[in-house]
Amino acid sequence: EPEVTQTPSHQVTQMGQEVILRCVPISNHLYFYWYRQILGQKVEFLVSFYNNEISEKSEIFDDQFSVERPDGSNFTLKIRSTKLEDSAMYFCASSEARGRAGANVLTFGAGSRLTVL
Amino acid sequence: GQNIDQPTEMTATEGAIVQINCTYQTSGFNGLFWYQQHAGEAPTFLSYNVLDGLEEKGRFSSFLSRSKGYSYLLLKELQMKDSASYLCAVPQAGTALIFGKGTTLSVSS
Numbered sequence: 001e002p003e004v005t006q007t008p009s010h011q012v013t014q015m016g017q018e019v020i021l022r023c024v025p026i027s028n029h030l031y032f033y034w035y036r037q038i039l040g041q042k043v044e045f046l047v048s049f050y051n052n053e054i055s056e057k058s059e060i061f062d063d064q065f066s067v068e069r070p071d072g073s074n075f076t077l078k079i080r081s082t083k084l085e086d087s088a089m090y091f092c093a094s095s096e097a098r099g100r101a102g103a104n105v106l107t108f109g110a111g112s113r114l115t116v117l
Numbered sequence: 118g119q120n121i122d123q124p125t126e127m128t129a130t131e132g133a134i135v136q137i138n139c140t141y142q143t144s145g146f147n148g149l150f151w152y153q154q155h156a157g158e159a160p161t162f163l164s165y166n167v168l169d170g171l172e173e174k175g176r177f178s179s180f181l182s183r184s185k186g187y188s189y190l191l192l193k194e195l196q197m198k199d200s201a202s203y204l205c206a207v208p209q210a211g212t213a214l215i216f217g218k219g220t221t222l223s224v225s226s
Contacts, residue, residue, distance in 0.1 A: 031212050042218040043160060043204065048211065056211045091159055095212060103148060103167070104212045108159035 002026040004109035006092050012115045013082055021077045021112045023092030032075045033093040033106060034067065036060070043091070049075065082116045089113050119143050121217035123205050128223045129195050137190045137220045139205030150214060151179050151190045152204040160204055160216075163190070192222075200224045 005024045013019050025032050034046040047057045049067055064086075066078045075094075079086055090113075093106040120142040129135040141149065148167040152160035166172055166181035166188060178191040190203055202219040209215050 033213060043154075043216040045209065045213050045215055048213045050212075056209060056213050103150075103165040104208065104214075105150075105162050105165065106214055108161070110159050 002028075002107075004092055004094055004107055006090075006109035006112050008112055009110065010113045010115070012117065015084060015116055016081050019079045019082055019086075019114060021079075021090050021092075021114070023075045023077075023109055024073050025075055025092065025094030026096075026107060027073075029094035029096045029107075031055070031095045031104070032067075032069070033095075034077045035091040035093060035108075036088040037091065037111075038085075038088045046077070079114075082114075084116050087114060087116045119207055119209065119215045121205055121207065121215065123203075123217045123220045125218065126221045126223070128225065131195055131197060131224060131226050133195050134191065134193050135195060135222065137192070137203050137222065139188045139190070139217060141186050141188070141205065141207050141217075143186075143207050145210075146183060147208045149179075149181055149188050150206040151177075151188075152206060152216070154202045154204055154219065156201070163203075195224050197224050197226065 007022045032049045035043050037043045045058045047061045048055045068076050089111040091111045092109045095104050095106045122140045151163040154160040164179040171180045176193045181188045202221045204219045205217040206214040
């Protein structure tokens with residue numbers, strides 16, 4: 001069964017450092033997403049990406065964050081100057097729906113756990 | 118914006134039936150999703166409702182009432198492996214899903 005793959009599975013970094021989390025979405029999917037889940041809290045939407053540009057973003061996704069599709073397969077989340085409160089599990093997801101019609105099922109990767117010290 | 122409300126925790130015993138409720142408020146409705154999330158793992162898709170009524174899928178069923186802004190997930194013949202968080206979610210303006218806080222279900226023998 002097709003899956004979303006994420007690397008690294010766990011990253012430890014010092015406060016103020018830059019981090020890049022990588023994702024390979026399912027190959028025929030067109031929409032890509034980043035979510036985060038702070039330990040014990042809910043899954044929070046960060047950003048969605050379609051046709052090489054951001055299509056939606058939340059209030060959490062500020063100037064500290066950026067996303068990129070550097071090639072035909074990878075989708076990355078960059079966090080500049082990490083803060084302690086950025087410690088969380090970051091999930092990448094992808095979906096194949098082109099628009100709002102129908103069941104736009106998001107398939108999630110296993111996540112990248114980021115620990116900021 | 119979206120507002121989703123679910124109970125925080127529920128407990129049940131093996132073999133029982135449990136109903137997890139979700140109420141929601143959205144500016145525009147485009148379906149409601151249920152996901153399952155085991156501790157430390159990614160959410161996985163369970164069901165989708167866009168029309169009123171019950172959708173059955175094996176041991177799991179999901180119900181929707183659009184006029185009441187209400188859905189429930191019904192789990193039958195509970196098994197220990199059903200211990201997990203169950204997340205109710207609705208689409209934001211486009212394709213991104215906004216999740217509720219989730220209901221943590223503990224199944225005991």
